[in-house]
Amino acid sequence: MDTQTRPAAPPSPPGIPPGAKLRASGVERQFISGKQRVHALGPLDLTVADGEFVCLVGPSGCGKSTFLRVVNGLLPPTAGTLDLWLDGGRAATSMVFQDYGVLPWKTVLANVRFGLDMAKVPRKEANARATDWIRRLGLAGFEKAYPATLSGGMRQRVSIARALAVQPQILLMDEPFAAVDAQMRVVLQEVLLKVWEEDRRTVIFVTHSLEEALVLGDRVVVVSARPGRVVSDIRVPFERPRPSDLRGTPEFAALHQNVWDVLRDEVQASLASGKEQS
Incomplete structure (x- = not known):
């Protein structure tokens, strides 16, 4: 389906932002590890609009991948609610993992x-x-x-x-390019952008690369050290389609630094508390 013939999003229910596809409200996830209860995620609040490309960044072990699995139905939330507004007759979600x-x-x-x-x-x-x-x-x-x-x-x-x-109405991608070399990563980013431009389906993309998040995303959502919560939600201002030389512009460098200033604090907090995990 091309962007010219894409049907308008259905009206949102009262109190829901127009065109919303997903809303997480106070979503939490806890695990039992031995005799301990591990609070892995949340409370996390996030709304994603129909057709948005949203990138999640945050320290290792902060619950980003856990959140994708909650959205995909692989894990139930321990607390909170997750609402999806879907068109009938189409798969709700589909997931791409790091290990192919x-x-x-x-x-x-x-x-x-x-x-x-x-x-x-x-x-x-x-x-x-x-x-x-x-x-x-x-x-x-x-x-x-x-x-x-x-x-x-x-x-x-x-x-x-x-x-x-x-x-799928929502494509979930969990560090899908982390296992390939740097050159192939750029190629795959370009392939994904080309495919996404054709139909603008909703994407939630987890990555550790700020550069990747800024090249791909409409928004970059910074998630805190575990238990993961949204600490910053940054709109990426670059027009689409994104030029191939975007990474080398002063505007890109400035935004990269701004996001890193936020993320650095969370990475340091994760290390200081011993919550960082592979």
């Missing part, structure tokens, strides 16, 4: 088609949709290849294609 998550015994086509097969989409339609996303992610010609024959960057593109093939 591709199935080694399946071909590229079968991997990308996997979610569609689980949803019992007819095989002809599933193959067509999977093939289209393979093409859009620059993998045409590799439909019959197995993951072991692909580079790390290609495997991650397979993972992204699989997540997008189910047409």
Whole structure:
């Protein structure tokens, strides 16, 4: 779906910002570790609009990935509420992980088609949709290849294609480019931006890279040391589509420094309290 034909967002319920897709209100998550209760997240409050690209940054172990798993339904919140406003007939969420998550015994086509097969989409339609996303992610010609024959960057593109093939209303991405080298990371950022510009679906993207967050996001949300709470929500002012030389501009450097000034305090607090985790 292109941006010209994208339907208007449905009216929001009373008290909800217009066009809201997700709202977390006081969301918390606690775990039991041995005999101790670990407060991993929250209370966290966050509203994301339909079509927004929101990047979460924060110290390791602050609960960013935990929050994605709560949104995806993999973990229930211990407290608080999470509201999603969804269009009928489409998958609610889909998730891309750092470690690719591709199935080694399946071909590229079968991997990308996997979610569609689980949803019992007819095989002809599933193959067509999977093939289209393979093409859009620059993998045409590799439909019959197995993951072991692909580079790390290609495997991650397979993972992204699989997540997008189910047409999720909210795409969740948990440090998806952390495992690739610096050059491939820039390439994958450009691929993701190109794909996102085509339909502007809602994205929540976790990263440790401020540069990546500022290149990709409409907003950068800084999360505190554990238990993670929103300490700053920064609107990224750069127009879209973003130019390839954006990283080298004084405006980019200044914003990067401003965000780092906020994040540095949280990283230091995490280290000082012994909460930093790998």
